[in-house]
Amino acid sequence: MTKxxxxxxxxxxxxxxxxxxxxxxxxxxxxxxxxxxIENQDRWLLAxxxxxxAAKAAGMRPALLDRLxxxxxxxxxxxxxxxxxxxxxxxxxxxxRMETRPNxxxxxxxxxxxxxxxxxxxxxxxxxxxxxxxxxxSGNACVLRGGSEAIHSNMAAVEIMRKTLAExxxxxxxxxxxxxxxRETANxxxxxxxxxxxxxxRGGAGLIRSVAKNASVPVIRTGEGVCHVYIDREADxxxxxxxxxxxxxxxxxxxxxxxxxxxxxDIAREFLAVAVPLLDRHEVELRCDEEALALLGSRGxxxxxxxxxxxxxxxxxxxxxxGSAEEAIEFINAHSTGHSESLVTRDYFTAQRFLDQVDAAxxxxxxxxxxxxxxxxxxxxxxxxxxxxxxxxxxxxxxxLTSCKYIIYGQGQVR
Amino acid sequence: MTKxxxxxxxxxxxxxxxxxxxxxxxxxxxxxxxxxxIENQDRWLLAxxxxxxAAKAAGMRPALLDRLxxxxxxxxxxxxxxxxxxxxxxxxxxxxRMETRPNxxxxxxxxxxxxxxxxxxxxxxxxxxxxxxxxxxSGNACVLRGGSEAIHSNMAAVEIMRKTLAExxxxxxxxxxxxxxxRETANxxxxxxxxxxxxxxRGGAGLIRSVAKNASVPVIRTGEGVCHVYIDREADxxxxxxxxxxxxxxxxxxxxxxxxxxxxxDIAREFLAVAVPLLDRHEVELRCDEEALALLGSRGxxxxxxxxxxxxxxxxxxxxxxGSAEEAIEFINAHSTGHSESLVTRDYFTAQRFLDQVDAAxxxxxxxxxxxxxxxxxxxxxxxxxxxxxxxxxxxxxxxLTSCKYIIYGQGQVR
Numbered sequence: 001m002t003k004x005x006x007x008x009x010x011x012x013x014x015x016x017x018x019x020x021x022x023x024x025x026x027x028x029x030x031x032x033x034x035x036x037x038i039e040n041q042d043r044w045l046l047a048x049x050x051x052x053x054a055a056k057a058a059g060m061r062p063a064l065l066d067r068l069x070x071x072x073x074x075x076x077x078x079x080x081x082x083x084x085x086x087x088x089x090x091x092x093x094x095x096x097r098m099e100t101r102p103n104x105x106x107x108x109x110x111x112x113x114x115x116x117x118x119x120x121x122x123x124x125x126x127x128x129x130x131x132x133x134x135x136x137x138s139g140n141a142c143v144l145r146g147g148s149e150a151i152h153s154n155m156a157a158v159e160i161m162r163k164t165l166a167e168x169x170x171x172x173x174x175x176x177x178x179x180x181x182x183r184e185t186a187n188x189x190x191x192x193x194x195x196x197x198x199x200x201x202r203g204g205a206g207l208i209r210s211v212a213k214n215a216s217v218p219v220i221r222t223g224e225g226v227c228h229v230y231i232d233r234e235a236d237x238x239x240x241x242x243x244x245x246x247x248x249x250x251x252x253x254x255x256x257x258x259x260x261x262x263x264x265x266d267i268a269r270e271f272l273a274v275a276v277p278l279l280d281r282h283e284v285e286l287r288c289d290e291e292a293l294a295l296l297g298s299r300g301x302x303x304x305x306x307x308x309x310x311x312x313x314x315x316x317x318x319x320x321x322x323g324s325a326e327e328a329i330e331f332i333n334a335h336s337t338g339h340s341e342s343l344v345t346r347d348y349f350t351a352q353r354f355l356d357q358v359d360a361a362x363x364x365x366x367x368x369x370x371x372x373x374x375x376x377x378x379x380x381x382x383x384x385x386x387x388x389x390x391x392x393x394x395x396x397x398x399x400x401l402t403s404c405k406y407i408i409y410g411q412g413q414v415r
Numbered sequence: 416m417t418k419x420x421x422x423x424x425x426x427x428x429x430x431x432x433x434x435x436x437x438x439x440x441x442x443x444x445x446x447x448x449x450x451x452x453i454e455n456q457d458r459w460l461l462a463x464x465x466x467x468x469a470a471k472a473a474g475m476r477p478a479l480l481d482r483l484x485x486x487x488x489x490x491x492x493x494x495x496x497x498x499x500x501x502x503x504x505x506x507x508x509x510x511x512r513m514e515t516r517p518n519x520x521x522x523x524x525x526x527x528x529x530x531x532x533x534x535x536x537x538x539x540x541x542x543x544x545x546x547x548x549x550x551x552x553s554g555n556a557c558v559l560r561g562g563s564e565a566i567h568s569n570m571a572a573v574e575i576m577r578k579t580l581a582e583x584x585x586x587x588x589x590x591x592x593x594x595x596x597x598r599e600t601a602n603x604x605x606x607x608x609x610x611x612x613x614x615x616x617r618g619g620a621g622l623i624r625s626v627a628k629n630a631s632v633p634v635i636r637t638g639e640g641v642c643h644v645y646i647d648r649e650a651d652x653x654x655x656x657x658x659x660x661x662x663x664x665x666x667x668x669x670x671x672x673x674x675x676x677x678x679x680x681d682i683a684r685e686f687l688a689v690a691v692p693l694l695d696r697h698e699v700e701l702r703c704d705e706e707a708l709a710l711l712g713s714r715g716x717x718x719x720x721x722x723x724x725x726x727x728x729x730x731x732x733x734x735x736x737x738g739s740a741e742e743a744i745e746f747i748n749a750h751s752t753g754h755s756e757s758l759v760t761r762d763y764f765t766a767q768r769f770l771d772q773v774d775a776a777x778x779x780x781x782x783x784x785x786x787x788x789x790x791x792x793x794x795x796x797x798x799x800x801x802x803x804x805x806x807x808x809x810x811x812x813x814x815x816l817t818s819c820k821y822i823i824y825g826q827g828q829v830r
């Protein structure tokens with residue numbers, strides 16, 4: 001067995017113990033981890049400073065350095081997050097559909113953990129703890145494979161968590177960190193179906209492509225967001241401009257940010273007159289189809305075919321003009337990643353049609369796409385936003401980290 | 416585009432129309448298909464006789480010929496199945512979790528179809544209609560790839576269904592049949608993630624392996640059944656023998672049949688004295704570990720390592736002796752395909768532990784594994800029995816053929 005196999009086999013074994021752990025024990029472990037991370041924060045911060053020094057030396061951009069950095073305030077936030085997860089209802093053990101069948105069999109469907117959840121993610125050390133906490137509460141062992149830039153921070157955090165788990169009476173192998181951050185080990189992880197029950201890749205298009213190509217374990221795709229805002233002919237243009245500005249500019253790097261505005265031809269000129277001054281505040285680059293370019297002149301640049309499928313993650317916006325809501329819906333369904341799509345309109349029937357026909361995890365009428373988030377949706381916390389239709393769609397909370405099993409109480413029945 | 420791509424793209428397009436179809440329209444189409452299959456049964460039977468003649472000439476075994484054969488009675492049964500699906504509640508359009516968030520956003524989770532469901536299955540022409548009916552009722556277009564031996568029967572059935580769909584005002588591309596039954600086309604289908612939302616392989620271990628190796632579309636594994644019956648020290652031995660006999664012999668070819676009996680050492684000899692005379696009725700071959708062989712003498716044959724993971728589908732049974740319920744659970748979790756597992760005991764605590772710790776879609780106490788079935792579980796009908804934990808586990812009815820989307824009604828909210 002390779003080192004990774006040994007680690008994943010141990011996680012699988014631990015998952016059986018964890019799946020039987022009661023809510024009180026899991027909550028107590030979560031609160032102990034919160035306490036331990038605060039008490040040992042100097043160790044975590046020291047490890048983080050090693051990562052930061054290496055990243056600076058390698059010329060990492062300031063925005064990414066900021067994502068990588070821990071501070072006592074951020075650690076307090078992580079600990080608070082752990083306590084919030086402890087306070088959430090435990091989905092495990094709930095039984096639904098229970099009934100006595102005509103033959104006397106008592107059949108019910110019990111919520112159970114998935115087993116071992118593997119997560120491949122980028123260089124944000126807080127994700128290490130957040131993800132481990134959601135897995136722990138939902139009774140799943142986790143195998144974490146974070147970005148190489150955060151390896152020292154992640155090793156310190158996982159060491160603290162594992163020690164605390166053991167003290168709480170749970171197997172330390174419930175939380176495992178893959179220390180080799182090379183691509184080959186990631187590819188090996190994607191193929192360990194013997195031990196891994198589900199893989200959640202959190203990252204850019206490159207990772208998602210690699211997973212689609214290599215994974216034999218079941219995968220939940222998360223966080224690909226080519227999101228659109230469609231401004232209908234019947235839109236309140238001021239509202240539309242504010243929604244677009246928020247969806248594009250409030251945090252352009254995240255997956256629920258808008259990448260493309262679709263405009264009804266009849267209001268395109270008037271809308272742009274209201275919206276462009278807002279977009280100017282962040283010097284948003286406008287990649288336009290021919291019609292939009294004719295309206296925007298030198299404020300726009302011509303779009304290429306790639307722009308209609310681009311997740312810029314930056315102050316860049318594609319602009320497309322259509323002749324009807326139907327055409328807008330067709331365009332969106334052809335180019336969306338199925339994350340979040342928004343319509344701005346006053347028209348009742350257009351609103352209903354958009355909600356019916358747009359094929360995405362979250363479909364909005366008269367609101368910003370930026371709300372697609374576990375906290376905003378009332379799930380308490382999330383491990384990612386699924387853009388696929390199987391298993392879970394949209395923000396994934398604790399319930400989305402579970403499976404079920406049918407339990408059947410018999411009295412000797414045969415068929 | 417290849418012929419298959421063209422077909423799948425058409426199915427994708429049709430799925431959008433079908434997803435918006437109301438319950439009445441779908442039910443009417445199902446009843447019309449039932450009527451059309453009866454009215455055109457001569458055509459269907461003629462096509463089936465072509466398949467049967469070819470299969471006989473190729474030397475197909477009688478049991479398989481029987482599965483391939485249609486009769487007026489079986490067609491009446493298929494039509495009745497269609498009417499039963501029409502009578503089931505429509506899962507599509509239900510909204511749960513709807514609430515008004517503190518910021519005034521009204522957020523709900525609406526049940527929607529998966530989109531396009533591809534099914535690869537063996538040579539049973541009734542499956543073609545059953546699967547198409549479940550997909551239609553759940554608002555999914557389907558791409559059916561049946562076994563080559565049933566190709567004429569399947570072409571006739573799908574032709575009748577497509578004509579009836581068009582007459583009912585639904586796109587005929589809601590139901591598509593892959594006419595090229597070669598392996599390369601199957602492999603191509605497994606990689607058309609652009610059009611296929613989920614693939615359900617129904618078949619033997621070879622198909623499942625091929626899917627695991629080739630598929631890039633999301634997959635629901637179904638129907639792999641290495642099922643165990645564990646006879647505890649505290650078992651009612653007569654009840655245990657009857658349950659084992661039923662689980663092994665009532666229909667050995669199906670996936671919920673037992674393949675292995677696990678015996679507690681303390682009752683093994685006494686249990687075998689009761690059970691073997693029952694198993695003798697079908698001359699069940701007993702593949703035994705050393706201890707069981709010592710008890711059974713010439714009635715048993717030595718098991719090899721392969722026997723502990725074998726799905727015989729025949730009158731063959733592996734026999735394993737253990738020293739405790741814990742050991743039984745560990746053995747079962749190591750060798751089960753996660754389908755159906757049964758315990759026979761009078762002991763309350765052993766029963767609860769087995770239900771808790773055995774990792775399978777259906778876990779039984781004092782009943783035969785043969786009950787794992789959509790009809791027996793009260794789902795009305797099933798498209799297969801999932802042995803994976805993601806998306807659906809156990810018998811898959813209409814609800815398991817759906818996804819969800821969040822719909823959000825705003826009044827101009829930004830974040």
